[in-house]
Amino acid sequence: MDKDNNLVKKSMIKVFKKNIGMVILLAFAVLGAVITSLIPPHILRYIIDNMLAQNSHSSNNNKLLALAFAYMGALLFIGVFEFLKEVILTILGQKITKEIRYDMMGKLENINTLFFSSNGSGAIVSRFTNDVDAINSLFTDGIIGMMVDCFKIIGIVISIWMFSSSLGIITLLLLPIIYGITRFFQGRMLKAQIQNRVLVGRVNNHISESLKNIQMIKSYSKEEYMEKNYTNYLLDNYKTIEKVNFYDSIYSPIVQITKAIIIGFIVVLSSKELNYLGISPGMVAASIELISNLFSPIDNLGMELQNIQRAISGIYRVNDFYNEPEDGIKDNSLIVGDIMKSDKDVMLAFNNVFFKYEEDDYVLKNINLDIKKNEKVAFIGRTGVGKTTLFKLVMGLIKPSSGSITINGVDVYDVPNSKKRKIFGYVDQGISIINGTVAEQISLKDNSIKREDIENAVDFVGLKEYVESLENGLDTIVVHDSLFSQGQKQLLAIARAIVLNPPILLLDEITSNLDSITEERIVSVLKKASYSHTILSISHRLSSMVVSDRVVILENGSIKNVGSPEELLEMDDWYKSHIELEKLTWG
Structure with missing residues (x-):
């Protein structure tokens, strides 16, 4: 570029x-x-x-x-x-x-992905x-x-x-007067119109919020409160419309009156009695038309300046x-197959990783960790310790402030984005439904993904029977979210992540919004996937996740402790209390 x-x-x-x-x-x-x-x-x-x-x-x-x-x-x-x-x-x-x-x-x-951390989609x-x-x-x-x-x-x-030079001088004197009148009314009309747009947005937003939260409004008997607010917004909006209409209606007559006064003044000065300007009747008529034409470009100038x-x-x-x-230049010559062909025990390595967002304090500090092939590692810690940021670093979406994360010795940040889907499968708490068929929800319209791979992914997550029951099976157009339940959407997200059989799966709180029965179904699918994948997971409910070989406890952006679940129960009081509290809460 x-x-x-x-x-x-x-x-x-x-x-x-x-x-x-x-x-x-x-x-x-x-x-x-x-x-x-x-x-x-x-x-x-x-x-x-x-x-x-x-x-x-x-x-x-x-x-x-x-x-x-x-x-x-x-x-x-x-x-x-x-x-x-x-x-x-x-x-x-x-x-x-x-x-x-x-x-x-x-x-x-x-x-650079960091841009989206400080700038909303709107x-x-x-x-x-x-x-x-x-x-x-x-x-x-x-x-x-x-x-x-x-x-x-x-x-x-x-x-x-x-x-007439005298009439020319008069015209030059008229220019600032005409411009001043025009700008006076344009400025006030613009101010009223901007205020009106703001208030129209407030009215529309109130309607949208009311419809979105209608059940809560009715449950807490807040209809009168919402109606009162809506009435106030409408009244404010009406007042601004009145201002716009007032300035709009009065501007044209004032311009016409000003024009009439100027024309009358020229006619009087050109009359036989005064003959101040010394011009013929034809010149008077032409001057009147020219001065009448003067108002339009001056009026336009005000709007053009705005x-x-x-x-x-x-x-x-x-x-x-x-x-x-921008992101650094990626090495498009990297071949995924070559990256994954390795006899090394260590698959994913965190090497003295530090990270901070711009001028903020470090979110992650001195992260050193080696993850083996097909190992299951769970990352836990209080909210805000940097777990999700760590996943973004693993996928190479953002670059460490210092240090590196490598997969079989290759820096993940150097892997082109177009090839990452073959290495990483990411699943979070929801799925973004796109315009397209059920099959395209999984392939994301990637023509390189075979139909057979999509069918296998659907079968793997246990959605085969349901998809076949739809009118056109995998070719059914997904018009709205209601075609799938919340649990089915999560299974669809897993199918999307595993369709290319990536060696590494990253699971970010994927069962947090599900009921216990649906949660068990999701966990069983993930256990089946765990036999042939390296899995990194984030969860507040440890018992609901795939059985982990190791658990990494993060605290204040650093690794506080690492060990098997059994080891941590013996040596980490926070982990032990977390498990006990979970048992009391969930049984």
């Missing part, structure tokens, strides 16, 4: 180079829109001064008709150029958006959606639009100055994302 740290600039340059013809056409459309917008007032001036003010003749009538068609033709060309400009801007904007999101997805695939999705859309508006409704509107304003001022400010914020956020650290 290109390491240019300005993703937005890189994407824009790439799109412009690929679509150079369209960029030239855009420049032509912009120039045409600016020039043609200035032509109708000049035609109007000529008609009034040279045609209507003189006596009518047949030749003049023909010329008047031709000028009328020219006037309408100019308006038509204005529409054509504006349409062409908007179409090209939309196409180029979408191409830039696609290019940015494509590069961002490439970045996401290589980004914040990441916002980078891909809201921030990129804001950048798109920079191009479609920001810089180009501002350039066009500035050129139009300059063209209008020059055209009026050509009629779009540019919003887009700049989006650019910073997208570029910050693009500059996040």
Whole structure:
């Protein structure tokens, strides 16, 4: 991937180079829109001064008709150029958006896993959606639009100055007044609209939470409380909508009144009595039309400035994302079969492993442990001692701050992610259901996994009969979670983990949310798997796990004790009390 740290600039340059013809056409459309917008007032001036003010003749009538068609033709060309400009801007904007999101997805695939520890999914999705859309508006409704509107304003001022320098000075004085009025109302409307979006989100969130927790609400008779909160949210939202509607309704009349006052002022100054400006009736009419046209680009400038400010914020956020650290370069030449071919007794080795998240204290400290082939090792300890972090290190998802973890002498962090599934099978407390068939829930749409392997995995975990009872068996589309019970989902997760027969299984609290009968079924499947796999497990209920050869007790991020369950009962008071408490609790 290109390491240019300005993703937005890189994407824009790439799109412009690929679509150079369209960029030239855009420049032509912009120039045409600016020039043609200035032509109708000049035609109007000529008609009034040279045609209507003189006596009518047949030749003049023909010329008047031709000028009328020219006037309408100019308006038509204005529409054509504006349409062409908007179409090209939309196409180029979408191409830039696609290019940015494509590069961002490439970045996401290589980004360091630690990024996800400090950034929630909602914040990441916002980078891909809201921030990129804001950048798109920079191009479609920001810089180009501002350039066009500035050129139009300059063209209008020059055209009026050509009629009368005094009127030109008046026009220049009007610019800040018109802009000030526009920005005053736009700022307040924007503030009210933002507040309205926040309150709409609060209302929607309240509805969602109410539906999600409806049983609890009814059980604790909290209907009146929830209804009261909902009413307050609706009332607040209604007030902001009133503000938006008020500013929206009053803005247009104020602009029209301001325009009428300016036009009246020009007409008075141009009257025969005063004749202050010294311009003809045609010039007065043309000036009135030009000044009327002045309001639209000034109005647009305010919105374009807001779009540019919003887009700049989006650019910073997208570029910050693009500059996040990536995983190191993996050795794609590593062959899984070669890694696993070893006569060594030690399969997995923790070598002086230390780990901390950024500037925090060390989560894991001086972890040294050798795990043999087909050994069953359970990691226990109080919540927060680093057990799950240890599993992430074992799978090479994150890199130790110092030290290393090796599998048959190969650093697990150097194994490409695409090959890890053949080495590690990971099962946690739940399973993420994807859009697809039952078979695809297991294969995760990996075409290299054979149908036979999927069938064997389903049979191994004891789901064969149930899957065969479904309408299309393994080809049944999983529309919603209710197709499987909680226990069946956990068995499905085990099938997903073992479908490629990886030598190492990692089990993270997989029976914590299950009833005792379902738990026994899961444990029996895991015992069957234990004969041919190295198993690392985390569990608070030791009796519910596969019988372990060794138990590792973690305390304050370090290994406090290691030994067989029998040895630890004799030499570790914490382990002994843990077992006794479990017996009293679960019987």
